[in-house]
Amino acid sequence: MQSLSNNNVIAALEAGGTKFNCALLDTELNLIVQAAFETTTPAHTLAAVRDFFRETVAAHNTQLIAMGIASFGPIDLMAHSPTYGYITTTPKPDWSNTDICGYFARELNVPITFDTDVNGAAWGEKVAGAAHDLSDFIYVTVGTGIGAGIVVNHQLVHGIRHPEVGHMLMPRDPLLDSYTGCCPFHVGCLEGLASGKSIESRWGVPGKLLRADHPAWQLETQYLAQMCANLTQLLAPQKIILGGGVMEQPQLLQMIREHFLVCLNGYGPAAVLERTEDYIVKTHLNGMAAILGIAELALSQLDQEGL
Amino acid sequence: MQSLSNNNVIAALEAGGTKFNCALLDTELNLIVQAAFETTTPAHTLAAVRDFFRETVAAHNTQLIAMGIASFGPIDLMAHSPTYGYITTTPKPDWSNTDICGYFARELNVPITFDTDVNGAAWGEKVAGAAHDLSDFIYVTVGTGIGAGIVVNHQLVHGIRHPEVGHMLMPRDPLLDSYTGCCPFHVGCLEGLASGKSIESRWGVPGKLLRADHPAWQLETQYLAQMCANLTQLLAPQKIILGGGVMEQPQLLQMIREHFLVCLNGYGPAAVLERTEDYIVKTHLNGMAAILGIAELALSQLDQEGL
Numbered sequence: 001m002q003s004l005s006n007n008n009v010i011a012a013l014e015a016g017g018t019k020f021n022c023a024l025l026d027t028e029l030n031l032i033v034q035a036a037f038e039t040t041t042p043a044h045t046l047a048a049v050r051d052f053f054r055e056t057v058a059a060h061n062t063q064l065i066a067m068g069i070a071s072f073g074p075i076d077l078m079a080h081s082p083t084y085g086y087i088t089t090t091p092k093p094d095w096s097n098t099d100i101c102g103y104f105a106r107e108l109n110v111p112i113t114f115d116t117d118v119n120g121a122a123w124g125e126k127v128a129g130a131a132h133d134l135s136d137f138i139y140v141t142v143g144t145g146i147g148a149g150i151v152v153n154h155q156l157v158h159g160i161r162h163p164e165v166g167h168m169l170m171p172r173d174p175l176l177d178s179y180t181g182c183c184p185f186h187v188g189c190l191e192g193l194a195s196g197k198s199i200e201s202r203w204g205v206p207g208k209l210l211r212a213d214h215p216a217w218q219l220e221t222q223y224l225a226q227m228c229a230n231l232t233q234l235l236a237p238q239k240i241i242l243g244g245g246v247m248e249q250p251q252l253l254q255m256i257r258e259h260f261l262v263c264l265n266g267y268g269p270a271a272v273l274e275r276t277e278d279y280i281v282k283t284h285l286n287g288m289a290a291i292l293g294i295a296e297l298a299l300s301q302l303d304q305e306g307l
Numbered sequence: 308m309q310s311l312s313n314n315n316v317i318a319a320l321e322a323g324g325t326k327f328n329c330a331l332l333d334t335e336l337n338l339i340v341q342a343a344f345e346t347t348t349p350a351h352t353l354a355a356v357r358d359f360f361r362e363t364v365a366a367h368n369t370q371l372i373a374m375g376i377a378s379f380g381p382i383d384l385m386a387h388s389p390t391y392g393y394i395t396t397t398p399k400p401d402w403s404n405t406d407i408c409g410y411f412a413r414e415l416n417v418p419i420t421f422d423t424d425v426n427g428a429a430w431g432e433k434v435a436g437a438a439h440d441l442s443d444f445i446y447v448t449v450g451t452g453i454g455a456g457i458v459v460n461h462q463l464v465h466g467i468r469h470p471e472v473g474h475m476l477m478p479r480d481p482l483l484d485s486y487t488g489c490c491p492f493h494v495g496c497l498e499g500l501a502s503g504k505s506i507e508s509r510w511g512v513p514g515k516l517l518r519a520d521h522p523a524w525q526l527e528t529q530y531l532a533q534m535c536a537n538l539t540q541l542l543a544p545q546k547i548i549l550g551g552g553v554m555e556q557p558q559l560l561q562m563i564r565e566h567f568l569v570c571l572n573g574y575g576p577a578a579v580l581e582r583t584e585d586y587i588v589k590t591h592l593n594g595m596a597a598i599l600g601i602a603e604l605a606l607s608q609l610d611q612e613g614l
Contacts, residue, residue, distance in 0.1 A: 136466040150541075152459045152466070159443040159459070159543030161576045167540040169478045169533050169570065171495055185574040188478050226476050233474040234457075234541065236466030263476065267492040269468045 070120025122149025124293030377427025429456025431600030473498030
């Protein structure tokens with residue numbers, strides 16, 4: 001069992017739009033060393049990540065047995081696709097059609113496990129966070145964009161792409177909210193109406209500069225509560241975990257729970273109606289969810305393949 | 308292997324709000340005999356179903372080894388709940404708190420497999436219909452109500468209840484549609500806006516009496532296309548299969564496909580955008596989906612339990 005030998009390590013990468021978080025972990029998922037690199041161009045950022053892993057693996061006298069990459073998207077996860085392992089049609093300058101998996105497979109010569117940033121984070125919640133041992137739950141990040149990782153029957157949902165919860169079309173009362181959203185594709189999708197980008201576009205300043213009693217938070221509450229209501233009706237998860245920069249507003253969580261109950265209006269699973277404070281929660285993994293999740297997924301894939 | 312002995316049979320029941328469809332099938336899921344009984348009171352309807360199965364099992368000289376029940380809801384599917392196997396808080400007169408599984412377990416003395424009518428139908432599509440061999444798909448019935456069975460990674464989604472897609476809150480433009488829906492719980496949920504009941508409530512006549520060019524079908528198209536768009540963004544299934552009385556309107560399917568593409572506006576998996584006619588389809592199982600699905604689930608459960 002190579003994976004149990006005590007100098008084996010896993011490289012975990014959370015590839016985000018702002019920075020690339022890198023961590024080297026042992027096979028018990030203990031953190032050995034961590035670093036972050038700014039997301040500039042693929043040539044620069046990928047090389048910095050490669051050099052970090054090469055150097056730290058050598059410096060700690062370890063052997064790299066696998067790498068997990070949890071990436072911003074959209075990404076291609078279809079095993080037989082010619083662009084499997086690519087960041088595909090992202091509007092982010094320079095990053096469209098970047099073969100991120102191929103790069104690290106070649107440069108570090110290890111098997112790669114690839115998934116979305118939010119799937120990585122969702123799995124991290126299962127491994128070490130608020131979803132420990134749960135079979136059915138949803139992790140939603142509300143940051144610059146909105147995305148979700150969904151676990152059903154103890155497995156991540158992929159389908160023929162990966163969930164894009166941010167593009168769910170939402171109820172919106174034009175008399176109460178004349179703003180139609182900042183999404184270039186959709187009028188009135190969740191990300192267009194409730195992402196950090198939309199808050200800034202709607203009010204002219206970033207959310208972190210708005211007072212706690214600013215009307216922005218009522219609208220934000222309404223859309224995120226509707227989102228939680230729809231996810232509950234569609235999938236009846238055991239828990240919804242919220243993360244991302246927008247959720248750092250301390251007043252928001254309780255406001256969402258209360259409006260969520262207004263949205264359900266008594267129609268929902270008893271556990272959800274009665275213990276909403278255990279049902280809609282915030283992540284408490286301090287930004288480590290995706291790193292832990294994708295490392296565990298990489299390790300599991302090794303085990304499944306008998307390496 | 309008792310289940311392969313050639314006189315073993317499965318009882319399959321699709322418990323609907325209008326009628327209870329019953330079928331006796333062999334262990335290859337071939338139909339032996341079928342009947343339907345009107346849904347009146349539990350005492351009358353359940354006894355009629357019991358008598359049918361007792362008599363046909365005896366008449367065909369067979370041995371009943373399992374029963375599958377696919378029921379209208381809401382139902383309790385939580386294994387450790389005191390009301391597991393019950394039809395719970397249905398507004399249907401007399402049927403609230405009906406222990407449908409307990410009744411047949413006692414009266415027919417067989418193991419019971421229990422699920423929603425739409426989960427049964429979804430599984431039937433996998434066994435014998437449009438979802439043959441697919442890992443990820445959704446079956447939606449648009450009839451008196453709206454419900455869905457969802458399959459992810461080859462398994463039915465249950466969560467802590469079962470999907471209630473009909474109660475998803477929908478975008479609605481009050482300038483184009485002033486009707487807020489017929490749902491007693493929600494303003495603007497899918498079932499309230501687009502079920503057969505809502506069509507009748509909105510226009511004063513049942514949908515089947517409305518002309519093919521009646522404006523009702525534009526609204527119906529809009530809401531069902533939005534539903535398909537949201538299901539696509541959330542779960543990226545391989546196929547969405549539509550059934551139910553409302554979908555018998557022949558003009559509706561193509562209208563939904565076209566408006567669905569308008570809703571996505573180019574943002575979706577390539578296979579979905581390019582081959583929408585293979586992606587959004589109608590059931591072609593002629594009302595047998597739930598019977599076949601729940602029979603297969605009953606048989607699988609026997610196999611899993613090694614009986």
